[in-house]
Amino acid sequence: xxxxxxxxxxxxxxxxxxxxxxxxxxxxxxxxxxxxxxxxxxxxxxxxxxxxxxxxxxxxxxxxxxxxxxxxxxxxxxxxxxxxxxxxxxxxxxxxxxxxxxxxxxxxxxxxxxxxxxxxxxxxxx
Numbered sequence: 745x746x747x748x749x750x751x752x753x754x755x756x757x758x759x760x761x762x763x764x765x766x767x768x769x770x771x772x773x774x775x776x777x778x779x780x781x782x783x784x785x786x787x788x789x790x791x792x793x794x795x796x797x798x799x800x801x802x803x804x805x806x807x808x809x810x811x812x813x814x815x816x817x818x819x820x821x822x823x824x825x826x827x828x829x830x831x832x833x834x835x836x837x838x839x840x841x842x843x844x845x846x847x848x849x850x851x852x853x854x855x856x857x858x859x860x861x862x863x864x865x866x867x868x869x870x
Contacts, residue, residue: 765801
């Protein structure tokens with residue numbers, strides 16, 4: 745797998761994948777006009793990664809996320825969750841970062857954590 749990066753825009757987050765560590769990063773604000781269109785290539789890339797690796801860490805560092813992005817992010821998280829259930833010996837993990845004063849992002853992370861079965865860290869940033 746090759747590294748890749750999508751630059752952050754005013755309404756879309758930075759997306760990066762580092763193949764050496766099998767780490768995905770989603771960072772910034774997510775309210776694209778068409779969330780399905782924006783996130784579909786990332787979903788497909790994650791599918792490819794899952795097929796070739798027993799370790800994937802997905803780090804989310806979002807400042808804002810709209811409802812259509814929540815659906816797509818959940819689909820991405822659920823893809824990892826499904827793989828975790830199929831291969832419990834694999835290392836699949838989500839790290840959800842949020843600012844200490846951002847209750848909305850904290851609550852959204854908590855909701856995801858309660859729904860998903862794979863390791864899910866909530867990380868408070870000062």
